[in-house]
Amino acid sequence: MKIIRAKEFVAERAWGALDIANMNGITTRLHWTDKPYQWHTNDGEEVFVVLDGIVEMFYRQDGVELSTILEAGDIFFASIGTEHVAHPKVASRILVVEKEGSV
Structure with a gap:
């Protein structure tokens, strides 16, 4: 069991992550970034x-x-092959669910 206070998480570098779970090869990670x-x-x-x-x-x-523009509560779904890049406008916390080992 884990309780994570997402608003308190700050990484040492942009896109640093806290691993939350790995469920049969699907990872859930909390990222912090300002770049x-x-x-x-x-x-x-x-x-x-x-x-x-x-x-x-x-x-x-x-x-x-x-x-x-994505704000708190918004979700972006990238299907296989969707080329994309995220640009935070302010320091942001992002939950990412994806296949283990994805870029």
């Missing part, structure tokens, strides 16, 4: 939940770059 990630494509599906902060999520759809 953009990198463009990437997961080899599995990804659920990206903004718990605290504001994140601009850039993604490519049919070769066109788009973006949306």
